[in-house]
């Protein structure tokens with residue numbers, strides 16, 4: 752099963768991808784990590800990506816897709832994968848589809864994590880990180896015992912620039928502008944599944960699993976019909 756996770760920052764894609772990859776034995780491919788690894792390992796495509804990064808340019812879609820292709824032909828992707836963080840634009844989706852087609856594959860499902868702006872702001876702007884050990888906190892959901900101090904090491908907690916309110920609002924705006932066409936594209940292809948992401952982590956996981964199980968049931972029903 753080949754899946755893409757789409758959704759604004761703070762929608763909880765990463766957490767859900769980890770759980771789903773365990774439950775369904777799929778590889779979790781985070782495009783950000785993948786790019787970093789390719790650059791660190793100095794693969795040919797990694798070196799190409801590095802040249803753009805050095806010049807302060809975005810890595811072209813074609814190179815990112817080449818790096819994804821190198822990753823998904825590996826053995827641990829035989830059962831499928833969850834692609835998280837890519838594509839983010841319509842043109843990236845088209846390049847991805849072409850690459851999969853060349854491999855004789857296609858995407859089975861695209862999950863869109865729908866969440867209100869207010870919830871994203873609440874989730875992201877409440878995050879705090881320990882400057883010493885990197886532990887994660889949230890002023891509402893995972894507060895430290897003492898305000899601004901890490902429970903584990905006593906280090907100072909800080910807020911990432913990315914998580915400041917103005918930055919969060921800007922990230923949400925950019926995200927929606929970039930992905931509107933992308934979402935319509937997958938909707939037209941009939942593979943978009945919208946997941947309501949306001950509720951707790953467990954019930955979101957349950958909903959995702961339900962969608963996947965229903966899809967495989969109807970797929971085997973279709974197969975029976977053909978036989």
Ligand SMILES: [Zn+2]
Nearest residue numbers: 881884901904
């Ligand atoms: Zn700490």
